[in-house]
Every structure is written in structure tokens, then in C-alpha cells.
Amino acid sequence: MKKFLLSCLFFVGLFWALSSYQGLAVQGKYDSMVLNFRDNLSPAQVERELKAISAKYGIEPKFNSPFSKSENLYVVKGDAQVLEKLKQSEELLNLTEYVEANYVYSMEFIGDSTPNDPMYKEQWNLKAIEVEKAWQKTKGKGITVAVIDTGVSKVDDLKSTNFVKGYDFVNDREDASDDNGHGTHVAGTIAQSTNNNFGVAGIAYEANIMPLKVLSASGGGTISDIAEAIIFAADNGANVINMSLGGGGESKLMQDAIDYAYKKGVVIVAAAGNSNRNAAFYPARYPKVIAVSATGSTGEKAPYSNYGAGIDLAAPGGAISRGKNGEKGDTSGGILQNTIDPKTKQSVFSSFQGTSMASPHVAGVVALIEASGVKDPEKVFQILKQSSRKSTDDTLNYYGAGHLNAAAAVNLASQGQLGIPDFLRWARDNGYLSPRFWVDGGAIALIPKLIMMIGSYLLAWLLNRWFPFRWNWSFNNGIFFGGAGLFFLRGFYLFDVTQLPFRIAGSSLPELGNAFSNTNALNPITASVLLPLGLLLILLGHPQWKWFAIGSAIGTSACLATSAVLAPQMMWIGEGSPAIAFLSVNSLLCFGFAYLSIKSETSTL
Amino acid sequence: MGHDAPHLLALFENSYSKYMNIQIVGTVEYIDIGNGTWAVITDTDEQYEIWQPAPEAILQEGLKVKVNAKIRDDVFTTAAIGDVLEIEDFQRLG
Numbered sequence: 001m002k003k004f005l006l007s008c009l010f011f012v013g014l015f016w017a018l019s020s021y022q023g024l025a026v027q028g029k030y031d032s033m034v035l036n037f038r039d040n041l042s043p044a045q046v047e048r049e050l051k052a053i054s055a056k057y058g059i060e061p062k063f064n065s066p067f068s069k070s071e072n073l074y075v076v077k078g079d080a081q082v083l084e085k086l087k088q089s090e091e092l093l094n095l096t097e098y099v100e101a102n103y104v105y106s107m108e109f110i111g112d113s114t115p116n117d118p119m120y121k122e123q124w125n126l127k128a129i130e131v132e133k134a135w136q137k138t139k140g141k142g143i144t145v146a147v148i149d150t151g152v153s154k155v156d157d158l159k160s161t162n163f164v165k166g167y168d169f170v171n172d173r174e175d176a177s178d179d180n181g182h183g184t185h186v187a188g189t190i191a192q193s194t195n196n197n198f199g200v201a202g203i204a205y206e207a208n209i210m211p212l213k214v215l216s217a218s219g220g221g222t223i224s225d226i227a228e229a230i231i232f233a234a235d236n237g238a239n240v241i242n243m244s245l246g247g248g249g250e251s252k253l254m255q256d257a258i259d260y261a262y263k264k265g266v267v268i269v270a271a272a273g274n275s276n277r278n279a280a281f282y283p284a285r286y287p288k289v290i291a292v293s294a295t296g297s298t299g300e301k302a303p304y305s306n307y308g309a310g311i312d313l314a315a316p317g318g319a320i321s322r323g324k325n326g327e328k329g330d331t332s333g334g335i336l337q338n339t340i341d342p343k344t345k346q347s348v349f350s351s352f353q354g355t356s357m358a359s360p361h362v363a364g365v366v367a368l369i370e371a372s373g374v375k376d377p378e379k380v381f382q383i384l385k386q387s388s389r390k391s392t393d394d395t396l397n398y399y400g401a402g403h404l405n406a407a408a409a410v411n412l413a414s415q416g417q418l419g420i421p422d423f424l425r426w427a428r429d430n431g432y433l434s435p436r437f438w439v440d441g442g443a444i445a446l447i448p449k450l451i452m453m454i455g456s457y458l459l460a461w462l463l464n465r466w467f468p469f470r471w472n473w474s475f476n477n478g479i480f481f482g483g484a485g486l487f488f489l490r491g492f493y494l495f496d497v498t499q500l501p502f503r504i505a506g507s508s509l510p511e512l513g514n515a516f517s518n519t520n521a522l523n524p525i526t527a528s529v530l531l532p533l534g535l536l537l538i539l540l541g542h543p544q545w546k547w548f549a550i551g552s553a554i555g556t557s558a559c560l561a562t563s564a565v566l567a568p569q570m571m572w573i574g575e576g577s578p579a580i581a582f583l584s585v586n587s588l589l590c591f592g593f594a595y596l597s598i599k600s601e602t603s604t605l
Numbered sequence: 606m607g608h609d610a611p612h613l614l615a616l617f618e619n620s621y622s623k624y625m626n627i628q629i630v631g632t633v634e635y636i637d638i639g640n641g642t643w644a645v646i647t648d649t650d651e652q653y654e655i656w657q658p659a660p661e662a663i664l665q666e667g668l669k670v671k672v673n674a675k676i677r678d679d680v681f682t683t684a685a686i687g688d689v690l691e692i693e694d695f696q697r698l699g
Contacts, residue, residue, distance in 0.1 A: 150683060181640045182683040218657035219642065219683040226681060244639075246685030247654060249678030273685040274638045275652050281685055304638060304686075320637060342640060354638040356683055 034298055035074040035086075036097045049095055050074065057082050073298065093574045115195040117157075119349065122336050123200055124297045125316035129361060131203055133407035137414060140204025140367040145190050145240045146233035147360075148226060149183030151176045151213035155347040157199035157338035158184070158209075161191045166211035167232055169225040176211035180219055181339045183211065185352055186244045188337030189360035190367070199338050199349060203364025203406065207371070210238050215245060217342070223248060226283070227257035230268075234261035239370050242363035243270040243289075244356035246281035254283055262288040267370070267377045269363045271355035273306040278396070279495040280310030284359075290366075290381060293398060294318070294358035297333050301398040305355055309438040309493035313384055314391075314399035317358035320351065365406045372413035380413075387412045395518045396499065397440045440491040448566050449487045452508070455558035456483035463554070463595060467602040474544050478551020482509050482532065483559045509552055510559050514571065521569045524582060529589040532556045536597055550597050557590035624675035624691070629653065630698065633668040642684035645672060652687040656680065659692050669698040 037046050054060045059076050076086065086092060087099050113135045120126070144164055151168060152158070154177075166176040178184040187209050192202030212229040215221040226245070233241050241261060258268060272293045273281030284291035294305040294317020301307060302319045318334040334351030341348045362384065369380050387409040388402030456479045464471065489506030493499050503515040509531050513523020532553035539549040564583035569575050573582055631647040633655075643655040643664050655663070656677055663670060674690040682689060 180683070185640075215681070215683055219639070220656060220680050220689070221682075223679050223681070245681040245683055247687065247689050248681045251679075271685055273687075274636075275685075275687040277687075283681070322637065339640075350640070352639050354683075355685065356639045 034300075035076060035092070035099050037074070037095055038097055041095060045095070049091070053086070053092075057085065073300075075298070088574070088576060090574075093572075115201045116197050117194060117199055117201045118197070119200045119336065122332065125318065125335050125357075125361065126201060126203065128295075128297070128299065128316050129203075129365065129404050130407035131201075131365075134365070134368050134410040137410045138368050138371040139194075140191070140207030140364070140371045142207075143204065143239045143367040143370045144208040144210050144237055145204065145242060145363055145367050146210040146212055146229075146238035147183055147187045147190065148212045148214055148229045148233070148241060148243045149178075149186050149245065150180035150215040150217070150219060151178035151183045152187040152209060152211035153178040153184045153340050153345075155184055155188075155338045155340060157193050157196070157347075157349075158187065158191075160193040160196055161187075161202070161205065162208040164208045164210045165236065166209075166213070167229070168213040169229055169232075170213050170216050170221065176213040178211075178213070178340055179217040179342070179345070180215065181342045181350070182215070182219060182244070182352075182356065183213065185335075185337045185339040185350065186242060186356060186360045187211065188339060189335060189357065190242065190364040192337055200336055202337075203361065204367035204371070207364075207367040210236065221245070223251045223254050227251075227253045230254070230257040230261050234264045234266050238266055239375065240363050240366045241266055241268045242360050243268070243283055244354070244359045246271055246273040246284060246355075248282055250282055250285075255286060258283065258286050258288050262377055265375060265377060267366045267380050269359050269366060271359040272311055274304040274354055274356075275306060276304055277306050277496065278308035278493070278499060280306055285310045285495065288377070290362060290384065291400070292317075292355060292359045292362045292404075293400065294353070294355040295399070295403065299403060302353065302355075304353070305358075305398075307398045308396055308499060309495045311397055311400040312381075313362055313388060313401055313404055315358040315361035315404040317355050317361075318351065318353035320353045362404055365404055365409050368406060368410050369413040372410050374413045383409055383412050393520050395503075395520060397493070400440075438493040438495065440493060448562055449484050451566075452555075452559045452562045453480075453484045455562060456480075456555040459554045459558055459591065459594075460551070463598050466595075467598050469598060469602050472544075472547055475547040475551040478548040478553075479555040480551075482552035482555020482557075484508050484555070485511065508559050509556050510563070517571070519571070520567065521571045522563060522583075523571050524573055527560060527563070527570065527583070528586045529556075529593065532590050533593055536593055540597065546597070546601070550594050550601075553590045553594035553597070557587045557594065560584075560587035560590065624677060624679075626673070627676055627690070628671065628673050629690075630671045631669075633663060633665055633670060635666055636684065636686055638686060639683045642682070642686065644684075644686055645670065645690065653690045654682060654684055654686050654688070656689050656691040660695065663692060663695050671696045671698055 092099055113132045168176040188202055190202055191205050191207050191209050192200055194201040194205035214225040214229045261268060269290045270284035272284050272291045280291035283289055291310050291312045293307055293311045293314045294302040295314050296302045296319030302317050320331050320334045331351035334353045335357040336351045339350050366380055369383055374380055374383060385401035387405050389405050390402040391399045460479055485508035486506050489502050492502040507515040510527035513526035514521060535549035535552055539545040560583045564580050568579035568583060570579040573579050629647055631645040634644050634646050636642050636644045645653045672692050672695040674692045677689040677691050680689055
């Protein structure tokens with residue numbers, strides 16, 4: 001009886017400790033919900049469901065942009081109560097891939113920091129990174145951003161932006177005007193003339209632009225010109241380099257130029273590339289370059305954006321629907337800046353999409369960080385990562401460290417208080433010795449894993465107190481694979497190939513099911529008593545392996561208990577109380593079977 | 606063996622110091638990334654960007670083609686949608 005009470009106390013204690021743990025995610029504010037209906041539903045089914053929702057809850061789901069219609073992505077406005085009800089609607093759970101909070105990037109305008117540019121209201125991307133709050137502290141004065149691109153033309157809305165001497169490496173001349181429209185657009189995101197009662201705004205609009213033309217009118221250029229431009233920028237006082245380009249291969253020449261600039265204290269930012277592949281392209285892939293993936297206006301990864309291996313950070317890159325005959329559809333989901341029309345060379349306002357557009361958001365925020373006093377590239381990178389808005393369910397590393405946040409970055413830079421460097425940072429840096437291999441330190445939620453491990457060993461210790469048995473190697477392995485697994489493998493990536501083998505190798509028994517589906521929602525088949533019970537039935541006759549089976553039941557018990565409290569999220573069953581009940585019951589069953597097995601094993605001795 | 610060696614060496618040089626030649630079958634598409642680019646998309650969804658200047662006649666949305674091209678790994682583009690193809694010649698299909 002005493003032992004029973006002791007074990008009850010243990011469980012109560014464990015649950016209390018876990019429930020008071022706040023989790024690793026930074027919680028944001030939201031006043032709407034994103035509904036992502038399954039792609040295989042017919043438009044009529046979706047239509048029916050939308051009508052049902054509006055009748056039942058008195059709210060009307062709208063698609064976020066015409067683009068999101070094809071993705072079956074809808075947004076519903078409503079207070080927390082309605083949203084909670086929606087989240088728990090079984091019907092919706094069956095029809096949707098997910099229902100989640102649509103976090104608002106703070107929309108309140110703060111006094112003087114709202115600029116008077118008439119088209120500023122269309123720049124959802126600047127609100128998404130909370131640039132207004134950052135402007136209260138700095139606008140990037142004194143910092144020079146080199147734009148290595150198709151050149152930059154001084155269009156109307158760049159008239160009051162500061163320029164420093166640049167160079168045209170394509171035509172070998174000092175005038176680095178744009179004949180394509182890409183570079184001017186990119187420069188606009190970084191430092192469009194702002195608060196000038198005209199056009200749109202830019203992020204670090206008091207910073208200097210150094211125009212470096214390396215790409216021709218058709219948008220392409222050579223490694224040698226780009227490498228020269230990087231060295232030019234480093235030698236001529238640039239603090240930041242933006243490279244919204246990619247597609248080529250690895251090059252020693254470019255690597256050397258990047259190392260040279262980095263050693264001189266230049267922060268280098270590049271676009272991850274636009275082929276929806278598990279790898280950042282060169283030059284973003286180089287170790288000293290910050291690789292930026294792109295998000296659309298809902299904050300989801302843009303469909304074209306590269307992801308996974310090498311991605312450091314996500315920023316708005318826009319998502320534009322495809323209209324009829326290959327024409328642009330509704331462009332409101334794109335990034336709007338002033339640029340030139342490539343045909344007429346006249347000044348126009350255009351919406352573009354691409355990781356090319358995401359990268360200058362980061363370059364602009366780097367200028368703000370540097371203007372706040374932090375200039376060392378390593379520290380700037382750390383501030384970017386630490387201040388980013390984390391994504392809780394980013395199993396494929398769509399967003400790197402998280403979503404760019406200018407306000408938090410500038411705050412952190414002016415406080416000058418940095419946390420400890422990344423877990424596994426050493427592995428990541430050493431991984432770069434081999435350019436095929438990459439480590440995502442942020443992929444592992446370390447604390448829950450530690451709780452699972454400690455929890456399993458405590459349970460095992462408890463059973464050992466009850467029925468003294470010999471603690472052997474198989475038993476240890478069982479506990480380890482049942483509870484935590486080789487979890488550090490989850491963050492390993494090889495460029496250009498699927499990450500699945502690492503996810504499977506890095507999973508504990510209960511996580512095996514969701515390793516395949518790339519979610520954090522546990523699969524009820526593997527995250528249950530089934531696997532440990534199966535192992536016990538098969539292995540109980542074996543003198544050594546039976547201990548592995550018993551260990552795995554104990555490990556699984558701890559893993560499920562931890563998940564029940566920290567992240568009760570299951571495929572098919574959903575979140576909240578049903579998942580908690582399922583996980584708790586299965587956790588207790590696992591513990592029960594381990595208990596019975598050990599009891600019978602020790603009594604026969 | 607003595608006969609084969611120079612040939613092998615030439616192959617080696619071709620793949621490392623120069624460009625790789627490739628033949629692909631796919632559909633020509635205009636991709637709206639940045640201010641837009643032309644691409645060949647294969648049936649397995651591989652994307653190749655068409656390096657400019659390219660033969661004018663290939664730049665047609667939806668055109669099914671078989672192209673002989675070089676992979677230009679020494680160039681970068683604003684579109685960054687994948688490997689860059691310098692088209693040598695092409696054949697319309699269907």
C-alpha cells in the first residue's frame with residue numbers, strides 16, 4: 001500500500017512539474033484563425049462546410065487572398081471562445097489539415113512612427129516584422145547596405161534615400177543603374193524613402209544604399225563579378241551585404257570573397273532560393289551567410305520557398321496567385337516597392353514575390369541592429385535568431401530560427417543582453433567542413449526530451465525499489481529508445497535530399513508514426529501501449545531482450561506522460577482533453593505492463 | 606586502356622572545369638518570381654531556369670520540348686529557381 005501511495009505521489013509530482021512548465025514557444029496575440037482544408041476536398045465540399053460554419057457560429061470565413069483559395073486556406077475572425085469551439089469541432093478536424101491561431105503581428109500604430117506614405121497600408125510585410133516599433137529607436141542611420149543585384153535606379157521613391165558610391169561590374173563603370181527592375185525593388189525594401197508623403201516605405205530608410213550591379217538586364221550574372229562585388233563592398237565600408245540571387249554551384253572564389261568580407265565585419269544575407277526544395281541555394285548555403293526563406297501574408301512558408309537544410313531565418317517574401325494565361329493574379333499578397341519597368345525604364349510600383357524579397361527584409365533589420373550598436377556579424381546573427389518569433393510546429397525547418405521581428409531585434413540589440421549560443425552550434429559549424437551536411441539546433445525541444453529521459457529513469461528506479469532486479473544494458477537501451485531516442489539526429493540534414501531517415505533514426509518508439517508525416521502531432525498507433533506490449537509479448541521469453549522490452553515500456557510511459565502534459569496533440573484525435581486522456585491512459589497501461597512483467601520476472605527468481 | 610585514358614580525362618574535365626551537357630524533356634513555363642523568368646519543368650517537377658538570351662521560339666507558355674543544353678553552374682540569377690540551362694538546340698514535342 002505504501003508503495004502504491006508512493007507511486008501515486010510520483011505521478012502527481014511529475015504531472016504538476018510538467019503542467020507548470022510553460023513550453024518553449026513564445027505566445028503571440030491573435031484575433032482570427034486559419035483553416036486549412038484538406039487539398040483533396042472538392043470546392044463544393046469546402047463551400048458546404050464554410051456555410052455550415054457561418055450558420056453555426058455566426059462568422060464568415062474568407063480566403064486570405066485569391067492565392068490561398070487554391071490552397072484551401074481560409075481565415076475566420078472571432079474572439080478566443082469561438083476560436084476554441086472551432087478548434088474542437090470534430091467535423092472540422094476531419095476536413096482540415098489544421099486549424100490554428102492566425103497570430104497578428106501587432107497592428108497598433110504608435111504615434112509618430114506611422115509613416116505618411118500613402119501606400120504604406122498595403123505593406124502587410126512591414127507590419128508582419130513590427131518595423132514601426134523598431135523605428136522608435138532607430139531608422140538605420142550611418143549604416144551602409146550593399147545591394148549586389150541588377151543595379152539600383154534612383155526612382156521617385158528613392159529620391160531622399162542616401163546613396164554611396166557603387167559599381168557596375170557588368171558594364172565596368174561607376175554608374176550602377178538598374179536595367180532590370182529587381183535590384184531597385186530590393187533596395188526599396190531596405191531603404192525606400194519613407195515618411196515623404198509619397199509611395200511606400202522601406203525598413204532602414206536612413207541607411208545608405210551601395211548599388212553594385214552584377215546581374216545583367218536579363219537577371220543573370222557570373223560568379224567572378226559577384227565575388228568582386230563582395231570584396232568591393234567589404235573594402236568600401238559596407239556593413240551589410242544583400243544578395244537576392246542564387247541558382248549556381250559551389251565556388252571557391254565566392255567562398256573566399258565571403259570569408260574576406262565576414263572577417264572585415266560585414267554581415268552577409270542571401271535569398272534561400274525559389275524551388276521549394278530541402279536546401280538553401282548558394283550563396284545562401286555558405287556558412288557565413290544568413291539564408292532567408294520566404295513567407296506569405298499568413299506567415300506560412302511561401303509555396304516556392306526553399307526550406308530545410310541551411311535555412312537560418314524566415315521573412316516576408318510574398319505569395320501571388322497565378323492569374324489566367326500566366327498573367328499575375330491579385331498581387332496584394334506580394335511585396336510592394338517602387339522600381340523600374342524593365343521595358344520602358346519608367347518608375348513603377350510593383351508587387352513581387354520571392355526569397356529575393358525576403359532577404360532584403362533581413363538586410364534592412366540588420367542595418368537597424370547595427371545602428372543600435374551591435375556590429376559583430378556573429379552577434380548580429382545571434383540577435384536575429386534570438387529575437388525571431390518561433391514557430392512551434394516547424395519539423396521541416398521552413399523558418400529556421402523563426403520569423404523575423406524588427407522590434408524585438410532592435411530591443412535586444414540596444415539592451416545588449418544575449419543568451420547562450422545555440423545548442424549543437426559546434427556540430428553545425430563543424431558540419432560546414434563538409435558542405436553536404438547541416439544541423440538545425442532549433443529542431444529539438446531539448447527540455448521536454450530531458451524530462452522524458454529523467455522521467456523514464458525515475459519510473460525505472462521506482463520499480464527497482466519495488467522489485468529489486470539487475471539493471472542491465474538491454475534494459476537501459478529499452479528505456480532510452482522508448483523514452484527519448486537518439487533525438488539529436490532530428491536536427492541533422494543533408495542538402496538536397498529528404499530528411500526522413502534522420503527523423504526516423506531520431507525518434508523514440510512513440511514518435512515513429514509522426515516521423516513519417518512530418519508533424520509534431522503524435523500518431524495514436526505508435527504513441528500508445530501497442531508497441532511496448534507487442535515487444536513484451538514477443539521478447540518476454542528471451543533472457544536478455546525481455547529487459548529491452550520492459551525498458552521500452554517504461555520509456556514509452558514517460559514519453560506519453562510528458563506529451564500528455566506538454567504537447568497533447570494527436571493525429572485524428574486532435575488537441576486538448578481527448579488527446580490528454582488517450583496519452584494518460586496509454587502511459588498508465590505501459591507502466592502497468594512494465595510493472596506486471598517485472599513483478600513476474602522477479603517472483604520467478 | 607592506353608586508348609581509353611585520354612577520353613576519360615576529357616570527360617572528367619568536361620564535368621569539372623566546363624559545363625555539364627544535359628538533355629531534358631519538359632514543358633516551358635513562365636514563372637512569376639521577382640520580375641519573372643522562363644523555365645523548363647520536367648514531368649517529375651524538376652525546375653530549370655532558361656538562361657538568356659535563349660532562342661525566341663522556345664519562350665512560349667505550355668510548349669512541350671526536348672532540349673539539349675549546358676548546365677551553367679558558374680552563373681547566378683535573380684529568380685534562383687534551380688539549375689540554369691543554356692539552351693543549345695531544342696525540339697518541339699506534340
